[in-house]
Amino acid sequence: MRDVLAEWRPVVDEAIAELLPREIDDQYLTDYFGEATYEYDPTAVQEALADPIWELLDRGGKRWRAVVFLLLVEAFGEDPEEYLPYACIPEVLHNGTIIVDDVEDGAAMRRGEPALHLQHGTDIALNAGNAMYFLPLKVITRNPADLNAETRLAAYEMLMHELNRTHLGQGMDIHWHNEQAIRVGESEYLEMCACKTGCLGRIVARLAAIVTGQSAAVEEEVAQYAQFMSVAFQIGDDILDIEHTLDLAAEIEGSDDPEESRTGEFGKEFGNDIREGKKTLMIIHAAENAPAADVARLEEILWTEENTTEEILEVVDILQETGSIEYARERALELSARARGHIDSLDLEPSTAENLREFTRFVVEREA
Numbered sequence: 225m226r227d228v229l230a231e232w233r234p235v236v237d238e239a240i241a242e243l244l245p246r247e248i249d250d251q252y253l254t255d256y257f258g259e260a261t262y263e264y265d266p267t268a269v270q271e272a273l274a275d276p277i278w279e280l281l282d283r284g285g286k287r288w289r290a291v292v293f294l295l296l297v298e299a300f301g302e303d304p305e306e307y308l309p310y311a312c313i314p315e316v317l318h319n320g321t322i323i324v325d326d327v328e329d330g331a332a333m334r335r336g337e338p339a340l341h342l343q344h345g346t347d348i349a350l351n352a353g354n355a356m357y358f359l360p361l362k363v364i365t366r367n368p369a370d371l372n373a374e375t376r377l378a379a380y381e382m383l384m385h386e387l388n389r390t391h392l393g394q395g396m397d398i399h400w401h402n403e404q405a406i407r408v409g410e411s412e413y414l415e416m417c418a419c420k421t422g423c424l425g426r427i428v429a430r431l432a433a434i435v436t437g438q439s440a441a442v443e444e445e446v447a448q449y450a451q452f453m454s455v456a457f458q459i460g461d462d463i464l465d466i467e468h469t470l471d472l473a474a475e476i477e478g479s480d481d482p483e484e485s486r487t488g489e490f491g492k493e494f495g496n497d498i499r500e501g502k503k504t505l506m507i508i509h510a511a512e513n514a515p516a517a518d519v520a521r522l523e524e525i526l527w528t529e530e531n532t533t534e535e536i537l538e539v540v541d542i543l544q545e546t547g548s549i550e551y552a553r554e555r556a557l558e559l560s561a562r563a564r565g566h567i568d569s570l571d572l573e574p575s576t577a578e579n580l581r582e583f584t585r586f587v588v589e590r591e592a
Contacts, residue, residue: 225586228579229286236290236315237281239308244359248274256362276344276352280319283335289428290315295579296432296446299572309368310435313360314428320356321390323349328398329500333493369435382430386423393419401501404527406511413505417455425454445566452563457587459556462504465497466540466549473537495536501526505555506548513546560584
């Protein structure tokens with residue numbers, strides 16, 4: 225999968241640069257946003273939008289959502305190059321949610337560097353993140369694949385539906401880590417993931433089906449594939465956060481400044497999810513299986529505004545003692561297998577279908 229991602233990433237970035245160039249000028253602004261009523265300021269747009277957005281994109285990110293879109297187009301028997309601009313839509317949307325999410329969570333690090341709101345200011349970060357929700361719609365407006373009006377309307381309606389649901393998921397997540405008690409269960413957590421992360425996956429799959437003219441039944445099958453894979457990805461991401469914490473624990477312990485935040489290949493702050501008070505599947509499982517005293521301690525640490533290294537590792541110890549890390553991994557693997565089942569039910573181009581199946585393993589087994 226890494227080879228497939230490496231092959232497509234520069235192609236996707238080139239397509240994103242058509243949507244948002246690295247260098248902003250009057251011609252681009254006029255072409256994309258219409259004649260100025262008075263006068264545009266390309267320098268302001270450059271520094272407030274293009275620079276922070278490209279800084280985030282250049283830090284990394286695997287572009288797997290865009291690549292899955294292109295693989296689905298190919299699996300449907302169409303030329304991915306013809307639909308390349310549409311692959312930018314889920315990728316730009318995803319990165320926009322990252323910027324806003326980091327502001328909402330008060331995150332310190334993203335992809336190994338300071339979060340954009342710390343680098344450029346909260347006002348710039350929020351405006352850039354919000355712009356990335358709307359900018360991809362320009363692809364449909366400009367209609368590079370010459371879609372008919374009915375298809376374009378279907379794409380718009382799908383995007384509005386799924387994007388609204390992403391905010392339901394984010395709202396649940398925010399509310400849970402803003403309350404001390406661990407009161408939610410696994411089903412609520414999975415629904416949050418299905419909205420917050422799964423809907424972006426559904427956009428990938430449904431958009432590929434819509435623009436290539438697939439039936440409603442096929443569209444729903446690939447949407448289920450992408451949704452289950454995305455939820456597995458979210459659980460895998462939560463597990464990686466804990467594994468990353470364990471990997472850096474010894475290094476921090478031996479440091480002259482043990483409270484110093486560190487990042488590795490994962491690119492987030494040490495103990496990131498614990499510091500943010502996230503109610504992950506592992507935390508929920510531990511709360512349902514640990515002794516009452518440990519559950520109370522979990523709630524206390526997750527609620528604390530600033531955590532010490534020792535407190536973070538105390539949470540990890542509880543997760544290990546309750547088998548919660550392995551439980552979450554098993555659930556992610558189950559969801560990954562369910563995703564593959566939806567691919568198996570379709571008549572797709574064989575080699576591309578196998579790549580789509582492989583993605584379901586990659587999102588769970590990746591190391592960064």
